[in-house]
Amino acid sequence: MAVQLDDTDRRIIALLRDDGRMSIRAVAERAHISRANAYSRLERLRDEGVIRGYTAVIDPEKYGTALSAYVSVRIEQHSWERFRGYLRDIPEVDHAALVSGDVDLLLLVRVADAAALRTFVLERLQRLPEVKSTQTMFILDEPHLH
Numbered sequence: 001m002a003v004q005l006d007d008t009d010r011r012i013i014a015l016l017r018d019d020g021r022m023s024i025r026a027v028a029e030r031a032h033i034s035r036a037n038a039y040s041r042l043e044r045l046r047d048e049g050v051i052r053g054y055t056a057v058i059d060p061e062k063y064g065t066a067l068s069a070y071v072s073v074r075i076e077q078h079s080w081e082r083f084r085g086y087l088r089d090i091p092e093v094d095h096a097a098l099v100s101g102d103v104d105l106l107l108l109v110r111v112a113d114a115a116a117l118r119t120f121v122l123e124r125l126q127r128l129p130e131v132k133s134t135q136t137m138f139i140l141d142e143p144h145l146h
Contacts, residue, residue, distance in 0.1 A: 015031065024042065066112065068111075068142065070109070070137045071135070071137075080104070083130045093109055095107070103135070
């Protein structure tokens with residue numbers, strides 16, 4: 001269920017999406033509110049689960065995972081829970097989504113090169129008993145939007 005947010009809450013969230021390490025003081029200044037107000041709003045946003053955590057944004061090339069691809073996956077019916085368990089142990093999968101349409105899942109995969117992608121898809125992913133089929137789409141460019 002959606003949490004009630006006002007324009008100031010949304011401004012704070014936008015600031016933190018751009019820089020999750022921004023100090024309370026900087027958030028307050030840029031949101032045009034007091035530090036006490038910024039602190040209480042951030043605490044409420046965390047307590048209500050709007051802000052679930054803070055992460056580092058990694059440059060895939062510098063990290064050694066220069067090749068990115070979306071892999072669509074069709075799985076056996078009623079196997080989502082089991083398949084989701086496998087995903088937790090696959091470091092190449094950066095993001096996974098259960099989707100509607102002709103496929104069941106869309107995986108964002110990051111690997112070093114084409115050989116690593118081939119190994120991942122053919123020797124790891126397609127060998128899982130729940131996997132019926134896969135289709136791989138190379139990512140040509142990823143503009144940073146937020």
